[in-house]
Amino acid sequence: MGNSAKQRVLLAPLDPVHDIGLKIMKRHLEANGHETFMLPPDYKAEEIIQKAIDEKVGTILISRTLGYGVAELLAGFVDLADAAGLRKNVRIAIGGMAIRPELAAELGFDAGFGPGTNPDEVLAFVEGREYVPDLSKESKQKKDISAGYSYRYKHERIGQLLDKIVDFIFDWAADKTSPGVIRAEIREKMLRAEAVFQAGKVSEHEYKKALAELQQAYLEHSDETVRKFFSEGIIPAKTRPLSGSELASLEEYVRETESRMSIKRVQHIGENPTVFIQYGTGCPFMDIAHIKMGESWGADGVVHFDPSWGARTEGFLSGYLTHEEDGSVITPENLRQIKDSLHSSTLWQVRAHRGLNTPETVLLAGAIGADLTKINIAYGAMGAGTDPARMCIDGIAAIKYAAKYNLPFDVVTNEELAGVPAFKAFAGMLVVARLARRLGAKPILQPLFCYSPEMMITGGMEDNYVDFNAAKIMALRKIIDAPMWPGAPIGFLTQTEDRVQSSMTTGLHAALASSLGVDAISIASSDEAYSGGPIVAASRVDTLQAVTEAFRFFGHTKIQPTAKAERHAGEIIAGIQKVLEQIVEKGCFVQAMYDGILGAPEDGAYPGRVGRGRVITL
Amino acid sequence: MAETAMAQVIDAIDIETFVVCSSEAEGKKIILQIMQEMGLKDTDIVFLQYTGPGVRVRARGYIHRPGSHYGWLQGNKRVG
Numbered sequence: 001m002g003n004s005a006k007q008r009v010l011l012a013p014l015d016p017v018h019d020i021g022l023k024i025m026k027r028h029l030e031a032n033g034h035e036t037f038m039l040p041p042d043y044k045a046e047e048i049i050q051k052a053i054d055e056k057v058g059t060i061l062i063s064r065t066l067g068y069g070v071a072e073l074l075a076g077f078v079d080l081a082d083a084a085g086l087r088k089n090v091r092i093a094i095g096g097m098a099i100r101p102e103l104a105a106e107l108g109f110d111a112g113f114g115p116g117t118n119p120d121e122v123l124a125f126v127e128g129r130e131y132v133p134d135l136s137k138e139s140k141q142k143k144d145i146s147a148g149y150s151y152r153y154k155h156e157r158i159g160q161l162l163d164k165i166v167d168f169i170f171d172w173a174a175d176k177t178s179p180g181v182i183r184a185e186i187r188e189k190m191l192r193a194e195a196v197f198q199a200g201k202v203s204e205h206e207y208k209k210a211l212a213e214l215q216q217a218y219l220e221h222s223d224e225t226v227r228k229f230f231s232e233g234i235i236p237a238k239t240r241p242l243s244g245s246e247l248a249s250l251e252e253y254v255r256e257t258e259s260r261m262s263i264k265r266v267q268h269i270g271e272n273p274t275v276f277i278q279y280g281t282g283c284p285f286m287d288i289a290h291i292k293m294g295e296s297w298g299a300d301g302v303v304h305f306d307p308s309w310g311a312r313t314e315g316f317l318s319g320y321l322t323h324e325e326d327g328s329v330i331t332p333e334n335l336r337q338i339k340d341s342l343h344s345s346t347l348w349q350v351r352a353h354r355g356l357n358t359p360e361t362v363l364l365a366g367a368i369g370a371d372l373t374k375i376n377i378a379y380g381a382m383g384a385g386t387d388p389a390r391m392c393i394d395g396i397a398a399i400k401y402a403a404k405y406n407l408p409f410d411v412v413t414n415e416e417l418a419g420v421p422a423f424k425a426f427a428g429m430l431v432v433a434r435l436a437r438r439l440g441a442k443p444i445l446q447p448l449f450c451y452s453p454e455m456m457i458t459g460g461m462e463d464n465y466v467d468f469n470a471a472k473i474m475a476l477r478k479i480i481d482a483p484m485w486p487g488a489p490i491g492f493l494t495q496t497e498d499r500v501q502s503s504m505t506t507g508l509h510a511a512l513a514s515s516l517g518v519d520a521i522s523i524a525s526s527d528e529a530y531s532g533g534p535i536v537a538a539s540r541v542d543t544l545q546a547v548t549e550a551f552r553f554f555g556h557t558k559i560q561p562t563a564k565a566e567r568h569a570g571e572i573i574a575g576i577q578k579v580l581e582q583i584v585e586k587g588c589f590v591q592a593m594y595d596g597i598l599g600a601p602e603d604g605a606y607p608g609r610v611g612r613g614r615v616i617t618l
Numbered sequence: 619m620a621e622t623a624m625a626q627v628i629d630a631i632d633i634e635t636f637v638v639c640s641s642e643a644e645g646k647k648i649i650l651q652i653m654q655e656m657g658l659k660d661t662d663i664v665f666l667q668y669t670g671p672g673v674r675v676r677a678r679g680y681i682h683r684p685g686s687h688y689g690w691l692q693g694n695k696r697v698g
Contacts (some may be wrong), residue, residue, distance in 0.1 A: 240685065283684035286685075293628075322685045473638065498667070530664050
């Protein structure tokens, strides 16, 4: 049993200079009701022991920085304390840089406290009780990134233009659907049938019969790859099913890992943004290992990354599947497995911004318990290869599911990486955000924090990476009161294969994002620029550490952009307005995408071809 | 069951060092030979920068690639 009654403690720096740790402890012990006696640095061992005897202390806390010959000095102190008969009633601990509990024990001390020691650990030693970390202090709550925004347009003209364009979209889409939308409707029925069966309202036979009929209908709107998977059991290349024993091992791994895991915080102050990491190793097991590692190193959220071939295929496979290349296959089982492995505080985003399965992806994400998704019709069509008409029809359905399941989503603008100027990408983003609001959803603006290709060409970022990225936030804030989540990942095209450089640039972009007061960021690993193999877990730790350090370094300090940022912001706003006026003049958002108004071939943007001709007019 | 300590490596081992050499090509050759001598087979050079004194290098040996059978998961047994 411990003794929290008032203790008498002698604090002595057995060191010529260093006594900061002891000063911190003196304050902490006194705050907890104990009496302390602090000696100045550089007292001899004999003097310290005499003081301990004179003051009748119960504990001596020694501090010392290790160096040549110091181990002998410390061992000598313990011997002297023994010879003076102090050890019967007095416990002695040593603290300082390079001190470890094992070393302290070897030297004869009762305890040793190294760097990073929580003062409560020393308090527990003084009070003679076991130190039990207060895990409640480390607990995290999920944060609603979209909360507290009105989505009010501060730029009236842009707001009016967006509403006109959204009217065009609704008119154009009114009599259209697609295989992707139909499959999502069938999947909804499958999920309902499953719920009815689980509630015991139908027999297993009835459920299986209904499911088989729905599956047949689903396959009629799917690609051959999916049909062959279900009818002949043919699995796509570089993909394999996970075995039952592997699944059992995974569950044990997650349970064991969770039981000994503590959750770190990346944030230093409340204003630091929520931090997301992306996973998508190809294997749900490796994803889960990365997620557990990310959670323990402070990631607040994780982003599901699906393979590019999955986005080009009509329909989803099923079962627990692993994949040898980038991107983890979306199946209901894989998503459930990942969801079950998440810590209760971890935000989970499932991307649905491109490809032929976007409505079903959002539906599954919502039904399985994701917190966020990712949708952008313009980027999906102009930068990610999906046919604009198809992307628009599927995007509307995806947004409706996002609204139904209360999934806020970021409106990603990575077409900027192809060379599309930020103002064009932002015009598309704002159209989708307005569309989302009209459909009752919660969009989150996602300007890209990067070394922007348009600026590479014009030399606009030769001096620094701050001004243009800051200008994006400034411009968007002048247009609308909406949440912002720069990505994705921040620092794109500034990272190299050198992990120190890569981590550093991620940390600096995170600091800039925080200084600008954004709500969230997505960060890369330090392997971002390495393309020779899978991203490794250790490289995710690198950037989480870098961001933590950047937040610690800057605290409430703001990064001051130069006057150029304001000028860039004005140019971006003017550019957005011009693009929106061109769309209004065109009278059709989808046609505007085909015609290059939101990104032209000379910008490096081409209307996507995946799913072309697969819009169904009713 | 994980029978070797190596099986507990989640995915890969990175070797970071500075190799004394007279060219980038020589630096590459040396680090790959080092990886081989260390028994790492599935190797790649993640980062290598040559300056006059030699190369700053980070080489990687994959123990488990995504989709393979993970030693750290099988039976969840720990070594040591």
